[in-house]
Amino acid sequence: MKPIPSLRIIGALAAAGLLSAMAVAQDLKVGSKAPELKVATWVKGQPVKGFESGKVYVVEFWATWCGPCRESIPHLTELAKKHKDVTFIGVDSFERPADNLDAVKKFVADMGSKMDYNVAVDGSAAFMAKNWMEAAKQEGIPTAFVVGKDSKIAWIGHPMEMGDVLADVVAGKFDANAAVQAQEREADERQKVMAHMQKYSEMMQNGDTKGALAELDAAIKETPSSEKMLGELKLELMARTGSTDTNAYAKKLSEGLIKDQAMSLNNVAWYLVDDEINYKKADYKLAVKIAERAVELSKSADPTILDTLAYCYFKGGNIDKAITTQEKAVKLLDTARGLDAETKEELRDRLEKFKKAKKGGQ
Numbered sequence: 083m084k085p086i087p088s089l090r091i092i093g094a095l096a097a098a099g100l101l102s103a104m105a106v107a108q109d110l111k112v113g114s115k116a117p118e119l120k121v122a123t124w125v126k127g128q129p130v131k132g133f134e135s136g137k138v139y140v141v142e143f144w145a146t147w148c149g150p151c152r153e154s155i156p157h158l159t160e161l162a163k164k165h166k167d168v169t170f171i172g173v174d175s176f177e178r179p180a181d182n183l184d185a186v187k188k189f190v191a192d193m194g195s196k197m198d199y200n201v202a203v204d205g206s207a208a209f210m211a212k213n214w215m216e217a218a219k220q221e222g223i224p225t226a227f228v229v230g231k232d233s234k235i236a237w238i239g240h241p242m243e244m245g246d247v248l249a250d251v252v253a254g255k256f257d258a259n260a261a262v263q264a265q266e267r268e269a270d271e272r273q274k275v276m277a278h279m280q281k282y283s284e285m286m287q288n289g290d291t292k293g294a295l296a297e298l299d300a301a302i303k304e305t306p307s308s309e310k311m312l313g314e315l316k317l318e319l320m321a322r323t324g325s326t327d328t329n330a331y332a333k334k335l336s337e338g339l340i341k342d343q344a345m346s347l348n349n350v351a352w353y354l355v356d357d358e359i360n361y362k363k364a365d366y367k368l369a370v371k372i373a374e375r376a377v378e379l380s381k382s383a384d385p386t387i388l389d390t391l392a393y394c395y396f397k398g399g400n401i402d403k404a405i406t407t408q409e410k411a412v413k414l415l416d417t418a419r420g421l422d423a424e425t426k427e428e429l430r431d432r433l434e435k436f437k438k439a440k441k442g443g444q
Contacts, residue, residue: 083389083428084356085149085314085349108245110217111269112261113238116141116229117213120205121173125187127200130171135348138168138252139229142241145176146189151224153345155243158226161199161245165252170199175211176223201320219269221276222311230256237261243342271305275312278304295319310339314349321353321361329354329365334371347376348387355390355397366398385411385418389429392436401440408433 110117116133119141133139142150142158153171162170174186183203190201204210215225218238226244230236230251236258237247250256278301285294298316302309309316313335320328332350340346351373354364373391380387388411396404412433415426 083386112235112265114235116233120209121202124202126190133229133233138230140170142172142226143175144224148223149345152375154198154224162199172201173210175204215438274305275301277310291323318353321359336389344376344379347372348390352390355394369394385414405436
């Protein structure tokens with residue numbers, strides 16, 4: 083199904099006008115003393131008042147609408163089970179309690195054992211967002227902070243990349259100096275990318291999609307590491323502008339940078355078959371292959387990923403497989419966690435669409 087918006091894509095932040103707000107934040111980096119924990123409310127687990135010396139903590143930022151967050155939450159739960167002496171805290175810092183507390187509570191309840199650690203919601207003053215995310219110049223979620231036994235920031239990054247780092251911090255083997263150097267390199271690269279994204283945002287607002295695509299290419303050329311983050315955005319624009327290289331780039335991403343990321347693979351496959359994008363030269367066999375890999379990685383347990391595979395089959399003319407796969411997706415909806423009623427209705431409607439198409443062809 084259509085990808086859920088992700089703040090992990092810098093371009094989305096630029097378009098939302100959030101870049102300038104984050105650019106004025108104070109520095110928070112590896113080696114800095116961890117800021118206070120000041121949240122509005124705790125919705126799961128035990129309230130954590132502060133950081134105790136000799137203990138390790140993980141503070142992760144997320145939101146209910148963030149697809150990559152939903153993908154990383156079970157991973158955090160597995161790490162929490164593995165490191166029972168580490169305190170894990172998930173902070174929803176982009177949905178204010180006064181506006182959306184019930185939705186956050188429902189999301190956490192629906193996730194159940196997949197989100198098995200302490201969960202809190204930021205306050206209306208956005209203390210956590212300002213003093214953690216913005217201060218560390220982190221433009222996207224999910225983002226995790228590892229707080230070491232000295233109550234200082236030991237590491238900042240994507241939670242899916244935290245496993246080895248956390249193990250080293252717990253074991254006292256973490257190289258803080260190397261981490262500082264790596265963060266400085268990342269900060270420098272991030273500023274370069276942000277300069278391109280500002281131009282990208284202006285071009286998108288002016289309807290210049292080809293110019294925006296060229297700006298993405300320039301960002302990736304200057305900072306190759308950014309392609310992992312910007313690749314999906316680039317692919318979507320390629321499809322929208324009808325680039326003849328779209329299929330080749332989708333293949334490159336799916337076999338390289340995102341080959342083990344189920345949700346990213348799902349997104350790439352969807353861009354090839356999305357009716358709204360309407361890429362007329364889509365390679366449906368490739369879309370199916372990419373979507374099948376996403377289903378494999380998600381162990382056929384995510385109805386939204388199954389839905390994408392079903393639509394790839396449908397667009398490729400295999401209506402029987404589309405129906406069978408969509409039936410599996412719909413069957414999972416009764417126990418699916420974190421999906422709203424509108425999304426569930428969309429998947430059920432798609433199944434009916436496939437069935438009507440089959441009847442019409444008989």
